Amino acid sequence: MDEMTKVRELRSQAPRPDAIRLAAGRRQLTEAAEGGVRARRLNTPHLRLGWRLAAVGAAATVTAAAVLSAQLVDGGEGVRTAPVAAMSQSYAVALGSPAETLRDAAATAERAKDPRPHDGQWVFTETSRVNATDGERPGLVDHSSWSRYDNPSMEGGKAGDDHSPRETYRFLNSLPEDPAKVRAKARAFYPKADGETRAQHDFRALTLLTDAYPAPPKGRAAVFRAMAAIPGLKADSVKDILGRDAIALSLGDKAQGDLRGQYLYNPRTWISSGSRHIAVTDNPGGEGGPEDHWKAGDVIISEAQESRVLVDDKGDTGR
Amino acid sequence: MTDPDPPPQHIPLHDDADVIAQSVERPELFARLYDRYAPDIHRYAARRLGDGAADDITAETFLVAFRCRARFDTRRNAARPWLYGIAANLIGKHRRTEVRALRALARTGTDPVTESWVERADDRVAAEATRRPLAEALAGLSARDRHVLLLIAWADLSYQEVAEALGIPVGTVRSRLNRARRKVRAALGADPAVLSDATEVATYG
Numbered sequence: 001m002d003e004m005t006k007v008r009e010l011r012s013q014a015p016r017p018d019a020i021r022l023a024a025g026r027r028q029l030t031e032a033a034e035g036g037v038r039a040r041r042l043n044t045p046h047l048r049l050g051w052r053l054a055a056v057g058a059a060a061t062v063t064a065a066a067v068l069s070a071q072l073v074d075g076g077e078g079v080r081t082a083p084v085a086a087m088s089q090s091y092a093v094a095l096g097s098p099a100e101t102l103r104d105a106a107a108t109a110e111r112a113k114d115p116r117p118h119d120g121q122w123v124f125t126e127t128s129r130v131n132a133t134d135g136e137r138p139g140l141v142d143h144s145s146w147s148r149y150d151n152p153s154m155e156g157g158k159a160g161d162d163h164s165p166r167e168t169y170r171f172l173n174s175l176p177e178d179p180a181k182v183r184a185k186a187r188a189f190y191p192k193a194d195g196e197t198r199a200q201h202d203f204r205a206l207t208l209l210t211d212a213y214p215a216p217p218k219g220r221a222a223v224f225r226a227m228a229a230i231p232g233l234k235a236d237s238v239k240d241i242l243g244r245d246a247i248a249l250s251l252g253d254k255a256q257g258d259l260r261g262q263y264l265y266n267p268r269t270w271i272s273s274g275s276r277h278i279a280v281t282d283n284p285g286g287e288g289g290p291e292d293h294w295k296a297g298d299v300i301i302s303e304a305q306e307s308r309v310l311v312d313d314k315g316d317t318g319r
Numbered sequence: 320m321t322d323p324d325p326p327p328q329h330i331p332l333h334d335d336a337d338v339i340a341q342s343v344e345r346p347e348l349f350a351r352l353y354d355r356y357a358p359d360i361h362r363y364a365a366r367r368l369g370d371g372a373a374d375d376i377t378a379e380t381f382l383v384a385f386r387c388r389a390r391f392d393t394r395r396n397a398a399r400p401w402l403y404g405i406a407a408n409l410i411g412k413h414r415r416t417e418v419r420a421l422r423a424l425a426r427t428g429t430d431p432v433t434e435s436w437v438e439r440a441d442d443r444v445a446a447e448a449t450r451r452p453l454a455e456a457l458a459g460l461s462a463r464d465r466h467v468l469l470l471i472a473w474a475d476l477s478y479q480e481v482a483e484a485l486g487i488p489v490g491t492v493r494s495r496l497n498r499a500r501r502k503v504r505a506a507l508g509a510d511p512a513v514l515s516d517a518t519e520v521a522t523y524g
Binding site: 002003006007010014015016017025030033301 | 342346347349350353354357358361362365366370373374377378381382385386430432433436437449450453454457468469471472473500503504507
């Protein structure tokens with residue numbers, strides 16, 4: 001028996017890890033990828049329906065997430081047992097003047113309560129997501145996670161474009177009132193990506209900031225006001241994957257990639273409620289599986305945020 | 320949709336290079352590489368440092384790969400060597416821990432790395448004569464030689480793949496492997512001069 005055989009035998013009983021063992025790493029990767037989606041996708045759905053929806057604020061209908069039975073892996077992901085169409089055609093109802101809508105958003109955001117976060121806390125997030133290109137899990141996937149409010153490894157530029165919740169909260173707290181200055185600061189906080197126009201960069205940076213949690217009310221309001229001046233901004237009324245009403249903000253520019261992004265908000269509170277990405281062109285998929293086939297207008301990735309709350313310990317869900 | 324009939328576009332996603340190229344614009348696709356290779360990377364890292372460290376190294380390997388995916392040389396089809404190269408680099412940061420565990424195995428016959436998956440009783444049964452000198456020999460290798468030896472023996476990479484993984488010429492892979500094998504062979508009490516490269520070249524070259 002030669003020495004290579006001996007080397008090969010050493011620790012050869014090492015087990016192959018199962019999916020549960022690998023779930024945390026996969027989650028970290030998909031979270032980074034979701035940040036990347038936001039970093040690169042600056043597109044808008046084409047909207048055909050033109051009627052104005054009155055009294056948006058009264059239109060909030062919250063569908064209890066519990067309607068769909070869920071199987072959750074503790075603190076991780078679970079695939080819903082209820083059948084969900086992997087891809088569904090998008091629909092959107094254009095709202096009136098986006099600037100007016102955003103002024104309402106700013107006024108609503110300003111009236112919210114400051115969560116007054118402190119070091120040592122965690123942000124608990126629960127989302128449901130459908131990613132039709134995920135061949136292994138094409139249905140609705142529940143996901144819960146905790147992220148540390150004060151995470152020094154995500155501060156001071158150590159994590160590139162990513163910032164800890166604390167750094168983002170402080171940034172929002174420091175924003176001036178002047179919308180142009182807010183946009184300039186936001187662009188510096190989330191540096192320009194390759195090929196981005198000014199409007200695309202503004203839109204990406206500001207929608208990322210509206211998605212920040214915890215956030216001081218004044219800072220959020222300043223962000224919505226700054227957003228109102230972005231050329232080509234669209235506001236639409238849509239339903240998310242959980243059947244909830246949402247206002248979708250998007251850019252009217254030509255799509256940069258093959259998907260267009262919409263960022264969703266609760267119409268009553270203007271709290272970020274998710275996002276969705278819609279195919280711009282057909283993808284026949286060739287010999288690929290069903291996950292490689294889609295038509296223009298299909299919702300390819302859709303995420304609904306179910307809850308987000310500050311808790312004192314990792315593992316707490318605030319309930 | 321109102322686009323003027325764009326030509327149908329096929330985005331092939333079976334090849335690693337395609338997945339990586341597409342993932343530059345559609346980052347969520349990158350998870351496919353995780354599903355393909357994370358089990359192998361994890362098992363390799365677990366063999367070198369234990370399964371607790373393997374969790375972190377696997378997660379970090381894919382995060383690093385994701386962040387520098389735009390620099391992946393898409394002329395290469397498979398991402399496996401590239402990912403092992405990133406993992407090797409991360410494992411290299413735990414060089415002292417790795418050597419300490421190998422020395423502990425050499426000294427006591429008990430392997431701290433395998434403790435989480437090997438029952439004590441089995442451990443004793445498996446503790447045959449060659450394991451301890453082998454561990455001592457591995458501990459005594461330079462980090463560079465150990466990477467080459469273990470990427471070939473434990474990750475089943477070819478010489479060419481090891482060269483890609485570590486960013487070194489194939490000739491260097493060969494010479495590092497020869498040096499490592501000679502030392503291991505000597506530690507196992509065989510004549511280090513009787514080292515035929517032919518078997519390994521035929522099987523893995």
